[in-house]
Amino acid sequence: MSLLAIRDVTRVFGGLVALDGVSFDVHEGEIFSVIGPNGAGKSTLFNIVSGFDQPTSGSVSFAGREVAGERPHRLVRSGIARTFQNTQLFEELTVFDNVLAGTFPVTRAGVVAAALRLPRARREDRLAREEAHRLLRMVGLDGEADTLAEDLPHGLRRLLEVARALATSPRLMLLDEPAAGLDSAETRELASVLYRVRDAGATMVVVEHDMGLVMEISDSIVVLDRGCKIAEGPPMLIQKDPAVIEAYLGEEAGDDA
Amino acid sequence: MSDRTRRFAQSGGAVLAAAAVLALPLVVTDRYLLKVLTFVGLNVIIVAGMAVLFGYAGQVSLGHAAFTGIGAYTCGFLTARAGWPWMTAVAAAVALSALGGLALALPSLRLRGHYLAMATLGFSVIANIVFVEAKSLTGGNDGLSGIPFASVGPVRLDTPWSNYLLVWGAAVVVVALVSGIVRGRPGRAMAALQGSEMGAMACGVDPVRVKVTAFTLSAGLAGLSGALFASAVGFVSPTSFALETSIILLAMVVLGGTRSVAGPVLAAVALTLLTYIDGLIPGLSKTTVAALQDWKGDIYGVVIVGVMLFVPAGMAGLARAWRRKSRSVTGAGEAA
Numbered sequence: 001m002s003l004l005a006i007r008d009v010t011r012v013f014g015g016l017v018a019l020d021g022v023s024f025d026v027h028e029g030e031i032f033s034v035i036g037p038n039g040a041g042k043s044t045l046f047n048i049v050s051g052f053d054q055p056t057s058g059s060v061s062f063a064g065r066e067v068a069g070e071r072p073h074r075l076v077r078s079g080i081a082r083t084f085q086n087t088q089l090f091e092e093l094t095v096f097d098n099v100l101a102g103t104f105p106v107t108r109a110g111v112v113a114a115a116l117r118l119p120r121a122r123r124e125d126r127l128a129r130e131e132a133h134r135l136l137r138m139v140g141l142d143g144e145a146d147t148l149a150e151d152l153p154h155g156l157r158r159l160l161e162v163a164r165a166l167a168t169s170p171r172l173m174l175l176d177e178p179a180a181g182l183d184s185a186e187t188r189e190l191a192s193v194l195y196r197v198r199d200a201g202a203t204m205v206v207v208e209h210d211m212g213l214v215m216e217i218s219d220s221i222v223v224l225d226r227g228c229k230i231a232e233g234p235p236m237l238i239q240k241d242p243a244v245i246e247a248y249l250g251e252e253a254g255d256d257a
Numbered sequence: 258m259s260d261r262t263r264r265f266a267q268s269g270g271a272v273l274a275a276a277a278v279l280a281l282p283l284v285v286t287d288r289y290l291l292k293v294l295t296f297v298g299l300n301v302i303i304v305a306g307m308a309v310l311f312g313y314a315g316q317v318s319l320g321h322a323a324f325t326g327i328g329a330y331t332c333g334f335l336t337a338r339a340g341w342p343w344m345t346a347v348a349a350a351v352a353l354s355a356l357g358g359l360a361l362a363l364p365s366l367r368l369r370g371h372y373l374a375m376a377t378l379g380f381s382v383i384a385n386i387v388f389v390e391a392k393s394l395t396g397g398n399d400g401l402s403g404i405p406f407a408s409v410g411p412v413r414l415d416t417p418w419s420n421y422l423l424v425w426g427a428a429v430v431v432v433a434l435v436s437g438i439v440r441g442r443p444g445r446a447m448a449a450l451q452g453s454e455m456g457a458m459a460c461g462v463d464p465v466r467v468k469v470t471a472f473t474l475s476a477g478l479a480g481l482s483g484a485l486f487a488s489a490v491g492f493v494s495p496t497s498f499a500l501e502t503s504i505i506l507l508a509m510v511v512l513g514g515t516r517s518v519a520g521p522v523l524a525a526v527a528l529t530l531l532t533y534i535d536g537l538i539p540g541l542s543k544t545t546v547a548a549l550q551d552w553k554g555d556i557y558g559v560v561i562v563g564v565m566l567f568v569p570a571g572m573a574g575l576a577r578a579w580r581r582k583s584r585s586v587t588g589a590g591e592a593a
Contacts, residue, residue, distance in 0.1 A: 052455070076461035088459065090452025092516075092570075101449040105461030107442050111470060114441030115434040121441055128442075148581075168461060 001064065003028045003203050004049065004172060009058035011044050018044040020227040026205055031198055033206045033214045036224035037247055042207045043085065046176050050082040051075040062172065077105045081170035083161040085177045091150035095160055098149050099135055102167025103128040135163045139193050155186035162193060172203050179210040191217055215239065223247065275429045282418040289536055291417040295489055297529045298424040299482045304509045304525040305435045305518060306478030312515040313439050314471035315451035319503050320377035323384035324354040324476040326498030328483025330388065330395050333404040333493045343408045343488065350484035351477050358476020362469045381503050388495040400494030407488040420489040427485060431478060436518050447471060448516060501554065508557040511564050514571025524572065
């Protein structure tokens with residue numbers, strides 16, 4: 001059974017059809033990429049799966065449960081974490097505190113427990129801190145724990161968002177253009193982090209423009225163009241697919257004009 | 258200094274400060290000064306709650322004096338007119354103000370920024386009209402008098418120093434509880450929300466729930482302060498809870514700074530003492546006193562605007578920046 005099943009998802013904004021009857025499946029343990037020219041509907045798709053938007057019609061099922069229209073903070077609790085194309089870090093907090101905030105869905109202490117510093121709240125806090133340290137080491141940010149997020153170099157900000165998303169203990173990670181703005185060394189580092197994440201047991205859906213990275217890391221790819229799915233398959237086949245080449249060439253020709 | 262030693266030093270300092278504050282009546286015998294310091298403690302209780310609301314959850318309230326008023330009138334009416342035992346009346350006062358906070362928060366926290374501030378301002382004005390007009394409950398403009406002193410069982414707290422101890426005892430407990438909240442998981446959720454609402458949602462934080470919690474909590478604490486005020490002073494009238502009081506309270510949290518309890522508490526102490534400066538410093542000339550009284554409102558206004566413009570994170574933010582700077586200097590020194 002697939003972990004994430006998208007069925008006939010359509011999203012209409014006013015008169016614009018952003019997604020038009022898109023269907024695909026993501027299986028447990030995969031790195032699954034969604035690619036396509038600008039305006040293909042990739043971000044809309046991500047927002048729908050993570051609960052930041054709702055489909056006009058169609059269904060999204062996660063681990064066998066219909067989740068379309070559920071609020072983002074509920075979806076995180078059921079195991080869907082995400083990063084953002086424009087990073088949404090807590091700029092005035094330290095790198096460590098950013099990751100610590102990610103442990104929110106896997107901890108429980110409420111106002112009363114925290115106010116009274118109950119033993120279970122303290123124990124839970126200690127575990128959350130250990131987990132945050134472990135994740136910082138995993139993405140290679142342990143040396144920056146006390147740096148403010150706003151002072152972090154651009155290339156490391158995306159890794160921080162990945163670590164924060166991991167702290168929610170996700171079954172499915174949605175990464176929205178994780179390599180955008182990274183140089184080639186940073187992209188290599190990202191790829192190795194993503195492999196580590198997969199080995200730790202999370203399934204990933206990646207929206208990405210860096211074709212080198214996509215072809216390298218993906219087990220499976222779906223290609224969107226103007227809201228429609230135009231191809232789906234392993235990287236080898238996608239690279240040769242005439243419809244995909246056409247869509248990308250069309251975009252480049254359009255950009256030149 | 259490592260984080261652990263710093264935390265240890267901080268909690269040690271907090272315990273010492275609390276002990277010093279509670280031991281103060283041993284040294285201070287002046288009744289007026291003790292009364293002023295009691296008012297300082299009352300404001301500390303309100304501001305500790307507003308530090309959560311403003312400094313952590315990022316919500317501006319121009320209506321907290323109204324919650325203090327609800328607490329004061331509830332406690333006053335129940336003890337003076339309905340003959341309730343003091344403890345029960347205080348509990349009811351806190352519950353009713355918290356409920357008022359909840360009732361205001363649920364619809365208006367879907368509003369953002371200035372619109373929320375406007376809603377709380379409207380609430381403050383409405384509450385004050387109710388305090389004036391609901392004469393059978395509040396005594397109208399004449400106020401509610403004959404409110405008995407606090408009493409716990411057979412012990413009546415009818416001296417200035419016992420009221421001082423009552424108020425500051427409550428303040429110390431409130432500050433300790435609030436510090437636990439903001440350092441723990443709820444505080445992290447609030448700080449996240451203030452940093453990026455989308456980012457916080459992606460961390461599983463429910464924005465409405467967190468804001469409503471912060472609002473209800475701070476309204477309840479304002480109510481507690483009001484209840485203690487009513488029994489310490491014995492008299493409650495609408496002017497104490499007018500919009501100006503809300504603005505003064507906001508000036509305290511803004512000056513004190515974001516993501517801090519100590520900052521707003523210190524600012525509450527400083528700005529409350531400023532209000533009574535004429536009685537506290539005997540040598541002041543009449544003209545200085547008159548000028549201070551005339552310009553008080555402007556001073557608070559300038560504090561709010563100035564801090565918002567130039568140091569939006571307030572005193573606490575300055576302290577954080579200074580700590581970071583000194584730490585990075587030592588860090589560089591160690592590396593060299």
